[in-house]
Amino acid sequence: MDGRFGVVSSPTIEEAAGLLEKLLDGSSMVVVAGVCSSEYEGRGASVSTEGDKLLIVKPGGAVILHGPRGFRPLNWQPSTSHTEVATAEGLLTLKFYRRTPREVLKIACSSVWYVAWVRFPEEGAFWMYMTEDDLRRAVALHPRELLGEDIRFFAEEKRTPSGKADLYGVDGRGNIVIVEVKRVRADESAVRQLEGYVRDYPTQAKVRGILVAPDISDAARRLLESRGLEFRRVDLKKAYSLLKPGRGRSVLDFL
Amino acid sequence: MDGRFGVVSSPTIEEAAGLLEKLLDGSSMVVVAGVCSSEYEGRGASVSTEGDKLLIVKPGGAVILHGPRGFRPLNWQPSTSHTEVATAEGLLTLKFYRRTPREVLKIACSSVWYVAWVRFPEEGAFWMYMTEDDLRRAVALHPRELLGEDIRFFAEEKRTPSGKADLYGVDGRGNIVIVEVKRVRADESAVRQLEGYVRDYPTQAKVRGILVAPDISDAARRLLESRGLEFRRVDLKKAYSLLKPGRGRSVLDFL
DNA sequence: GCCTAGGTCCCGTCT
DNA sequence: AGACGGGGCCTAGGC
Numbered sequence: 172m173d174g175r176f177g178v179v180s181s182p183t184i185e186e187a188a189g190l191l192e193k194l195l196d197g198s199s200m201v202v203v204a205g206v207c208s209s210e211y212e213g214r215g216a217s218v219s220t221e222g223d224k225l226l227i228v229k230p231g232g233a234v235i236l237h238g239p240r241g242f243r244p245l246n247w248q249p250s251t252s253h254t255e256v257a258t259a260e261g262l263l264t265l266k267f268y269r270r271t272p273r274e275v276l277k278i279a280c281s282s283v284w285y286v287a288w289v290r291f292p293e294e295g296a297f298w299m300y301m302t303e304d305d306l307r308r309a310v311a312l313h314p315r316e317l318l319g320e321d322i323r324f325f326a327e328e329k330r331t332p333s334g335k336a337d338l339y340g341v342d343g344r345g346n347i348v349i350v351e352v353k354r355v356r357a358d359e360s361a362v363r364q365l366e367g368y369v370r371d372y373p374t375q376a377k378v379r380g381i382l383v384a385p386d387i388s389d390a391a392r393r394l395l396e397s398r399g400l401e402f403r404r405v406d407l408k409k410a411y412s413l414l415k416p417g418r419g420r421s422v423l424d425f426l
Numbered sequence: 427m428d429g430r431f432g433v434v435s436s437p438t439i440e441e442a443a444g445l446l447e448k449l450l451d452g453s454s455m456v457v458v459a460g461v462c463s464s465e466y467e468g469r470g471a472s473v474s475t476e477g478d479k480l481l482i483v484k485p486g487g488a489v490i491l492h493g494p495r496g497f498r499p500l501n502w503q504p505s506t507s508h509t510e511v512a513t514a515e516g517l518l519t520l521k522f523y524r525r526t527p528r529e530v531l532k533i534a535c536s537s538v539w540y541v542a543w544v545r546f547p548e549e550g551a552f553w554m555y556m557t558e559d560d561l562r563r564a565v566a567l568h569p570r571e572l573l574g575e576d577i578r579f580f581a582e583e584k585r586t587p588s589g590k591a592d593l594y595g596v597d598g599r600g601n602i603v604i605v606e607v608k609r610v611r612a613d614e615s616a617v618r619q620l621e622g623y624v625r626d627y628p629t630q631a632k633v634r635g636i637l638v639a640p641d642i643s644d645a646a647r648r649l650l651e652s653r654g655l656e657f658r659r660v661d662l663k664k665a666y667s668l669l670k671p672g673r674g675r676s677v678l679d680f681l
Numbered sequence: 682g683c684c685t686a687g688g689t690c691c692c693g694t695c696t
Numbered sequence: 697a698g699a700c701g702g703g704g705c706c707t708a709g710g711c
Binding site for chain 2: 175176177178180200202204206208214215216217218219220221222223224225227229230231233235237238239240241242245247249250284285287289292293294295296297298299300301302332333334355359360363364366367390393394397
């Protein structure tokens with residue numbers, strides 16, 4: 172346990188427990204593979220029977236228990252306030268508690284294939300782009316190019332009784348325009364959002380509601396038209412290139 | 427690689443590549459820890475710089491790349507259609523492709539701490555309970571106990587122009603009642619859903635909309651009242667015990 | 682394949 | 697703390 176990382180293969184239950192007591196101090200990224208069952212109680216409740224499992228415990232207290240299949244973990248704990256390691260009747264038992272919301276995840280392993288860890292792991296930087304935020308900024312800055320008309324925007328992410336609307340503006344004829352932006356194909360819930368924002372705008376005058384997205388589902392289109400709202404198709408490639416003219420050539424080509 | 431599992435500590439880049447070419451055939455749950463960077467392009471785009479990473483590849487093709495912190499993976503692929511393993515300029519490079527949607531995740535590792543695997547992992551059974559489905563069934567079967575009045579329900583999960591409504595019924599006075607059920611505290615989007623269902627019901631007569639949940643947010647309550655809709659608090663413990671009288675004592679006690 | 686809605690969603694951000 | 701909406705959300709169920 173002195174190096175940067177370590178692995179112990181086929182530990183006994185007691186050896187595994189001893190190792191984990193030292194390792195689960197928040198300094199290491201720990202992986203335990205073995206034959207385990209699990210129990211969760213909290214916002215919901217679940218049980219899993221014995222089977223091969225992969226347990227990951229990260230510095231910061233995130234706990235993730237994977238079964239052999241699927242993408243999502245069987246059980247997890249986004250953060251942990253208290254951890255217990257013990258052995259009982261030939262089982263390695265782990266308990267991970269969380270305060271708010273009150274939850275507990277219990278894991279019991281009858282065999283442990285290996286315990287592996289990396290100490291004081293270094294965190295690289297991470298950037299994500301092409302988000303809805305990027306698209307909203309592009310629309311706000313370049314309405315003529317992206318919506319086909321000039322709109323002067325005066326507010327973003329403004330609170331209304333129905334929620335937060337993306338963009339507020341005034342069109343060439345002086346109409347209030349409320350814009351809801353979606354980075355992906357717009358569905359009915361996007362229309363419901365926009366409908367609420369338009370209805371909540373405190374005026375007797377006509378308020379235009381525009382849904383801006385690369386595409387819209389048929390059902391959403393019908394709902395939108397029945398409510399007198401508008402849809403504007405936006406080209407993601409064009410939007411992002413307006414925002415960052417010099418960047419992302421390869422990313423855009425991929426789209 | 428003959429046993430049920432295996433671990434190789436501190437492999438060279440070439441050794442790691444050789445191992446992974448054999449291991450990434452869908453027969454094993456594989457873990458790679460090392461110093462890696464990553465790139466993703468698809469529905470969005472992201473990059474991460476060199477740092478300690480934990481790569482998990484499951485049978486079935488799920489790929490999960492964790493950094494040292496947080497609960498969610500930095501990058502992932504829910505399923506993979508094609509995988510490439512190579513070495514280039516002292517780096518282990520892995521590429522995971524997906525068809526629909528078209529996405530690619532590229533990982534490059536300059537050091538590999540360990541490669542570990544479990545072959546032909548056995549899957550245990552998994553049960554989850556106390557879902558929204560359970561609650562909806564409880565309300566449909568026991569309206570008097572849970573809503574305080576007799577309602578005869580005649581439809582569930584029925585399609586409307588605004589989406590799918592949870593329950594349709596008729597109350598003691600012959601009014602149509604539409605019920606939206608939430609297992610957790612109801613928010614504004616729940617009210618918007620219910621509002622749409624009520625509005626879409628094809629009748630001139632009064633239609634009651636009832637939101638059923640263990641709790642409701644203040645903003646949602648205001649929106650609900652302004653729209654003439656009703657709220658009924660439901661006790662999860664009671665609902666669940668009505669559904670399964672003989673079961674779940676311990677789970678309920680925890681709530 | 683698309684679409685809808687749930688989820689122990691998680692997560693940031695703002696009040 | 698709660699609350700609201702985004703997310704490469706994922707996943708199940710319909711069509």
